[in-house]
Amino acid sequence: MITRRYSRRDLAVLGFGLGAAVLVNLALIWGPTLASVALSGTDWNGISELRWIGTRNYGDLAEEYPPFWSAVRNNVLWLAFLGLVATPFGLFCAVLLDRRLRLSRVYQSALYMPVVLSLAVVGFIAQLVYSSDYGVLNAVTGLTTDWLGDSSINIWVVMVAAAWRHVGYVMIIYLAGLKAVDPALKEAAAIDGASEAQTFFRVVFPTLRPINVIVLVITVIEALRAFDIVYAINKGRNGLELLSVLVTENIVGEASRIGFGSAIAVILLVISMAFIVTYLSQLFKEDRR
Template sequence: MSQKARRYSARDRALLIAGLGVVITLNAALIWGPTLASVVLSATDWNGISEIRWLGGENYHDLAAEYPPFWTAVRNNVLWLGFLGLLATPFGLFCAVLLDRRLALSRVYQSALYLPVVLSLAVVGFIAQLVYSADYGVLNAVTGMRTDWLGDSSINIWVVMVAAGWRHVGYVMIIYLAGLKAVDPALKEAAAIDGATETQAFFRVVFPTLRPVNVIVLVITVIEALRAFDIVYAINKGRNGLELLSVLVTENIVGEASRIGFGSAIAVVLLVIALGFIVTYLTQIFREDR
């Protein structure tokens, strides 16, 4: 007996339209509206008060040719992405593999590694100050060193990335742990019967099945590297070696200079980079669905 298609009443349709309408309106007002406004304003000269003056691509030219902090921020964001992608993310995967073996007290270890994730990067920045401060930092007190970890522009970006990576590891670990729990145990058993070692079974059997998870982790890592702001702003407002693109956006839009058009151009650069990875992720998902 065929199942009849459900018919929605007028009340159901009204509730559905109202619910979707609220979501779409909020999304347009809080996300797409400001995004499109930034794209338009990036081609203007405006301080928020005076008359808007159209510049075309002049802001982008000045950004690349006459604004040295931009290239410093680009370098730091690339270093941030490389550190998270090549060190923090693989370490998160390593922790997930260990915890997937059901070690004794694995729940305790899992909670301890995940604990930093519940902290905002601003809080992580304050913790980093307590650890790395030249005057009262724990690291100098324990080692007897007198290094100005946060004040030296040649090393402060590296120690701050370690603090950000501490939080990122727990996030990646949870995602990979969920993926490992979903792997069919029969695959591991078949690999063991064929004589594969645990390492060979992981890289040749288990890891390929984590491909969708790898794509998600890649996108998350890129977004984390691009939107990093709180931690460096909490330490020294993103200056003296800790310049990031997100900090430059804030300084130019709401800072003393109030160059909204110029700051919007930096925001558009961030948007284009992020969209490149997001579009790649969505394309991959659609291909897998087909």
């Protein structure tokens, strides 16, 4: 076996490339993250002197800040809706398109088209559809429902708009995974007498485990970072409160409370990490077995 010896120039190039990537990662991701954790224990407003107050911000969030619990509930609903409705529907669309239907390219383009739009644009489109004054939905159905103004239903209709974009993203990822499945596995299952449903759930779907990890991470991130769409509709108020909106309002809002907003950001980080780490740890345990 021949061992390649790197010259000083090669080592310098490798060191520069890796070092630059690590520095950028530290500066743009881990630096702000650790800074938020540290600032969450202060009452700093960006101008005053830093004053350490420990966990008081977290206590105030739970006891004296009503929008917090509404935002937590809405974020959990958002995650559940994307994970239990939009993601399975995206997988269903991918399975159908993998069967090489007629005009499948047209269907793929139509389903993927919303992905190229930002959530802010989706929010403006949602206003055109759901507005009580000029919305298409009320005009077609003859209803007079205030879909976006009624705090009991607006979160649901906005989640449908967000899912419209999410479905196309999930569909294209799963479709790529399905194209990579060895056809011999399906043929062997068919020879053994397995139905199409049995073939998918017992043969095809287990091979998509790496894709499932990617989709899970994307779904959690999409659900917890949602901001643009609700801010475009009503600035995340009146039933559309989200944790990301509260972070923005407290850090760059009229009454700047960077320490308080950082505490909300830390909670958002902990929630996202809890979902991702738990799933990945279970996945790695199964692989070791």
